[in-house]
Amino acid sequence: MATKFWVVVTSRDHALDGVVAKAAYEEVREVEIRPLIDSLEFIKDKEKWGYIFRTGYFEINKHDFDLIESHMHK
Known part of the structure; x- marks a missing residue:
């Protein structure tokens, strides 16, 4: 089943606060994280790979x- 995803763009520079960005949606599929763990630098x-996901938002x-x-595009 295809899943739509979105990316939140944030800025460490508060001069951009309140700026609205356009988002592009694509048809993609869900991806299992376990096969990717060894290749993911974050x-x-x-x-203890699951710990990072408990923090909510994080940068990769x-x-x-x-x-x-x-x-996701395979």
Whole structure:
């Protein structure tokens, strides 16, 4: 089943507060995280990989984003 996803763009520069950005929606599929754990750089402790997801919002680098996105489009 295809899932629509969206990306929240935030800024550390508060000069952009209140600026509305356009979002592009794409048809993608859900991706299981477990097969990607060893390749994701934002997961520092591979044995306790679920901890980072408990924080809610967190930043990931382009490598990790591209890896996840590539699996969503397969």
